[in-house]
Amino acid sequence: MEKLKVQIIEQLNLEDMEPSDIENEEPLFGDGLGLDSIDALELIVLLEKEYGIKVEDPKEGKKIFESVKTLAEYIESRKN
Amino acid sequence: MDIYINGLGNISPQNTISSDNFLTDINEVNEKYMQVVQPVYKEYISPKALRRMSKIVRMGVVSAQIAMKEAGIDMPDAINTGTGMGCQADTEKFLKSMLDNNESMLNPSAFIQSTHNTIGGSIALGLGCNNYNMAYVHRTFSYESALLDSMMLIEEGQGNNILVGGFDEITEESYQIRARINLFKNSACNNLNVLNDNQPGALAGEGAVFSVVSNDKTENSYCKIKGIDMFFNPDNQEEIDTRINDFISRYNLSANDIDLVIVGKNGDKEYDVIYDNVCNAVFPESDIAIYKNLCGEFDTSSAFAVWAGSNIIKRQDIPEVMQHSKKRDGKIRNILIYNQHRNVNHSVILLSEC
Amino acid sequence: MSRKVYITGLGIVSSIGMNIEETFESLLAKKSGIKKPKHLTSVHKNDFVLGEIDISIDDLKNRLNIPENEAYSRTSMLGMLAAREAVNNAGIDNINEYKTGLLSASTVGGMDRSELYYRDFLTNDTHNKYIDIHHCGDNTEKIARDLGIKDFTSTISTACSSSINTIMFGARLIKMGILDRVIAGGVDALSKFTLNGFNTLMILDKEHCRPFDETRVGLNLGEGAGFVVIEADDIVNKSGKKPICEVSGYANANDAYHQTASSPDGNGAFMAMTNALKISGLSANDIDYVNVHGTGTNNNDLSEGIALKRLFGDNVPPFSSTKGYTGHTLGAAGAIETIFSALAIQNQVTYPNLNFKNTINDLGISPQTEVDKNSEVKHVLSNSFGFGGNNSTIILSKINNN
Numbered sequence: 095m096e097k098l099k100v101q102i103i104e105q106l107n108l109e110d111m112e113p114s115d116i117e118n119e120e121p122l123f124g125d126g127l128g129l130d131s132i133d134a135l136e137l138i139v140l141l142e143k144e145y146g147i148k149v150e151d152p153k154e155g156k157k158i159f160e161s162v163k164t165l166a167e168y169i170e171s172r173k174n
Numbered sequence: 175m176d177i178y179i180n181g182l183g184n185i186s187p188q189n190t191i192s193s194d195n196f197l198t199d200i201n202e203v204n205e206k207y208m209q210v211v212q213p214v215y216k217e218y219i220s221p222k223a224l225r226r227m228s229k230i231v232r233m234g235v236v237s238a239q240i241a242m243k244e245a246g247i248d249m250p251d252a253i254n255t256g257t258g259m260g261c262q263a264d265t266e267k268f269l270k271s272m273l274d275n276n277e278s279m280l281n282p283s284a285f286i287q288s289t290h291n292t293i294g295g296s297i298a299l300g301l302g303c304n305n306y307n308m309a310y311v312h313r314t315f316s317y318e319s320a321l322l323d324s325m326m327l328i329e330e331g332q333g334n335n336i337l338v339g340g341f342d343e344i345t346e347e348s349y350q351i352r353a354r355i356n357l358f359k360n361s362a363c364n365n366l367n368v369l370n371d372n373q374p375g376a377l378a379g380e381g382a383v384f385s386v387v388s389n390d391k392t393e394n395s396y397c398k399i400k401g402i403d404m405f406f407n408p409d410n411q412e413e414i415d416t417r418i419n420d421f422i423s424r425y426n427l428s429a430n431d432i433d434l435v436i437v438g439k440n441g442d443k444e445y446d447v448i449y450d451n452v453c454n455a456v457f458p459e460s461d462i463a464i465y466k467n468l469c470g471e472f473d474t475s476s477a478f479a480v481w482a483g484s485n486i487i488k489r490q491d492i493p494e495v496m497q498h499s500k501k502r503d504g505k506i507r508n509i510l511i512y513n514q515h516r517n518v519n520h521s522v523i524l525l526s527e528c
Numbered sequence: 529m530s531r532k533v534y535i536t537g538l539g540i541v542s543s544i545g546m547n548i549e550e551t552f553e554s555l556l557a558k559k560s561g562i563k564k565p566k567h568l569t570s571v572h573k574n575d576f577v578l579g580e581i582d583i584s585i586d587d588l589k590n591r592l593n594i595p596e597n598e599a600y601s602r603t604s605m606l607g608m609l610a611a612r613e614a615v616n617n618a619g620i621d622n623i624n625e626y627k628t629g630l631l632s633a634s635t636v637g638g639m640d641r642s643e644l645y646y647r648d649f650l651t652n653d654t655h656n657k658y659i660d661i662h663h664c665g666d667n668t669e670k671i672a673r674d675l676g677i678k679d680f681t682s683t684i685s686t687a688c689s690s691s692i693n694t695i696m697f698g699a700r701l702i703k704m705g706i707l708d709r710v711i712a713g714g715v716d717a718l719s720k721f722t723l724n725g726f727n728t729l730m731i732l733d734k735e736h737c738r739p740f741d742e743t744r745v746g747l748n749l750g751e752g753a754g755f756v757v758i759e760a761d762d763i764v765n766k767s768g769k770k771p772i773c774e775v776s777g778y779a780n781a782n783d784a785y786h787q788t789a790s791s792p793d794g795n796g797a798f799m800a801m802t803n804a805l806k807i808s809g810l811s812a813n814d815i816d817y818v819n820v821h822g823t824g825t826n827n828n829d830l831s832e833g834i835a836l837k838r839l840f841g842d843n844v845p846p847f848s849s850t851k852g853y854t855g856h857t858l859g860a861a862g863a864i865e866t867i868f869s870a871l872a873i874q875n876q877v878t879y880p881n882l883n884f885k886n887t888i889n890d891l892g893i894s895p896q897t898e899v900d901k902n903s904e905v906k907h908v909l910s911n912s913f914g915f916g917g918n919n920s921t922i923i924l925s926k927i928n929n930n
Contacts, residue, residue: 105281107225107226108225109224132226132283135730258665260685268721268725269639269642269643269721270646272643273643273647276571280725285724285725287787289915290664291685295782295917298784299787299917304781304783306779306780307781309918311634311663311683311684312664312665312668312682313669315665315681315682316665316683319682326704329704330704352660354659404681405680406677406680406681407673407678
């Protein structure tokens with residue numbers, strides 16, 4: 095999950111953030127980290143680039159990107 | 175109808191961010207192109223907003239903030255912008271990754287931020303401003319069009335404080351590409367000696383200037399903008415002279431009433447001669463000043479000239495670095511800014527004391 | 529300030545026709561121009577249907593009599609075709625008889641060439657002549673030279689709302705007395721830059737788009753150009769020409785909600801429509817037909833629909849999106865749909881929203897699905913919205929005394 099946090103920070107240009115600033119279960123969107131729909135699209139690109147996972151329906155992103163934890167679980171499930 | 179310039183923000187290759195001094199500490203560079211002195215953006219923009227912004231968006235947003243602060247307004251009635259080339263860095267980024275990755279795995283942010291209205295949109299978003307919002311993108315008419323639109327809005331009663339700006343950014347690639355066809359000089363050039371440089375093309379530059387223009391004269395007012403005109407593709411030198419004379423006479427002035435002409439000489443000898451011809455034929459008695467030795471050539475550089483002209487009228491001081499020929503001593507009441515792009519697009523802006 | 533602004537000429541090229549006549553026939557025949565592209569070079573060309581104009585760059589050059597070795601983008605040539613038609617359609621012989629301006633719009637300018645030659649631009653001299661035709665104003669300069677316009681030229685780029693804004697700016701220049709006549713419109717050619725860009729946003733439908741349908745998933749891109757000739761009433765009356773309609777209202781507002789998405793309450797759209805009505809002096813009830821922006825994306829259609837309901841209440845007039853015919857032509861869309869609206873008034877006909885089946889549940893309003901030749905069309909409102917929150921509306925009206 096630490097690696098994933100580094101990748102998120104890099105992909106989304108979260109300049110002043112450290113991986114430790116992101117809680118595993120903290121919501122990425124809305125009141126948590128405050129990401130928006132463009133970030134969701136950037137995360138879809140990240141999944142394809144780094145993990146070879148293609149998300150075809152942007153609506154799927156909502157559940158996957160709830161938190162770093164859900165994202166990690168999703169990556170794990172798609173690997174198997 | 176006259177409108178007043180009540181606030182200015184200028185991010186340029188000179189030290190223009192603070193309005194305390196006016197071209198007293200000049201940056202002399204010996205480079206292929208001139209780049210802006212960047213402010214500490216974090217002082218102006220939240221990290222969340224900043225993270226997606228390329229240089230041109232940052233310098234546009236910050237210069238707009240500075241202009242609004244100086245004018246003492248927090249919500250403009252309209253936002254008008256001009257940019258010749260727009261968001262070059264993000265356009266290149268998206269274009270190159272599309273070519274390099276064979277049209278796959280592309281990042282949306284660069285595409286979204288590549289549109290020419292990104293700066294006007296970002297300012298509106300930052301302010302929560304639902305008002306009129308326009309982006310003009312016509313080479314060296316971009317800023318002039320935005321300014322004309324602003325004057326019209328005020329005259330129509332559609333607004334009283336209009337935020338109007340011009341901006342362009344230079345990137346290494348966009349410089350290289352245009353130097354290839356001699357639009358820009360191919361080797362380094364000293365900006366303060368640009369008019370004597372013999373390489374073909376102009377010394378490239380960049381910058382962002384915003385102003386708040388208004389119906390109301392305030393304590394902060396720099397000057398009045400009396401009018402703007404643009405004309406395309408003149409047949410010959412006579413047509414240029416005639417159109418400029420006609421423009422001045424529209425405001426019941428004669429050429430002799432123009433105390434200072436600020437011309438867009440950029441070191442491209444092939445086209446700089448046009449300015450000399452106009453000055454000799456139309457303005458033999460006026461002072462002549464230059465400005466592209468300070469900011470380089472870019473499509474919206476006349477916004478820098480408006481900034482400089484406004485300060486000259488307010489301070490009654492023509493900085494030495496701008497002086498091209500000096501013939502007069504009296505008060506500087508009327509300034510004409512004349513810029514042209516390779517004898518295709520010609521524009522004039524008339525500033526007067528208020 | 530009492531000058532009125534009349535539309536006296538129309539010129540158009542899109543995937544449903546190379547001129548006004550072909551275009552109008554396609555509109556009545558419910559004939560869409562959206563299909564697999566033939567001319568665009570992209571690895572995705574078989575993945576998407578597009579509103580591509582079936583003409584090659586060489587054929588465009590021939591049609592316009594442009595010398596072989598001159599550098600023209602597809603964008604500029606499409607613009608020239610439509611602008612020439614508009615000027616002919618307006619019956620103008622001497623372009624400089626009155627103070628005349630040209631206002632064009634584009635979102636990516638000469639990108640259709642730049643994306644082919646970009647690597648050459650960086651490494652060799654083989655395609656140098658295309659370097660300086662990249663900027664958005666290039667098409668305007670080309671058209672201005674072609675038509676002989678000198679007094680005023682400018683270009684607007686406010687993403688997908690661009691070309692309503694040129695007509696609005698032109699109308700204001702005429703009302704202010706700065707110009708007497710303006711050729712105003714916009715153009716964009718398909719490019720892989722925009723195709724890939726919209727693809728990253730995941731708002732492209734691989735099938736034919738379904739604007740205002742519950743099952744809509746996105747838009748189809750298209751290309752085209754549209755120009756109108758607008759003239760002051762005093763010079764139109766002097767010439768004895770019969771104008772097509774009046775440009776009675778226009779407005780531009782910013783949604784200021786998000787970089788790309790429209791606000792859930794359709795604020796920008798509502799303000800643009802409300803302000804345009806104010807300028808026209810009409811009330812919402814006077815509008816007989818709305819040509820909606822209706823791109824077919826989830827977000828746009830819902831937000832625009834909510835704005836329509838806010839403005840018109842329970843009496844939303846017949847409306848349709850014509851994007852199912854042409855695709856979304858970006859910088860040309862506003863002008864193309866203004867032309868459709870002008871043709872609606874001229875011919876007293878309104879158009880169907882192609883591919884519509886299911887009403888959006890959260891909205892409860894449905895677009896018109898058939899050609900309507902039986903209703904009176906006096907006032908038409910047309911919307912164009914874009915990234916950066918740029919929302920614009922134009923209102924056209926039938927001229928009473930003819």
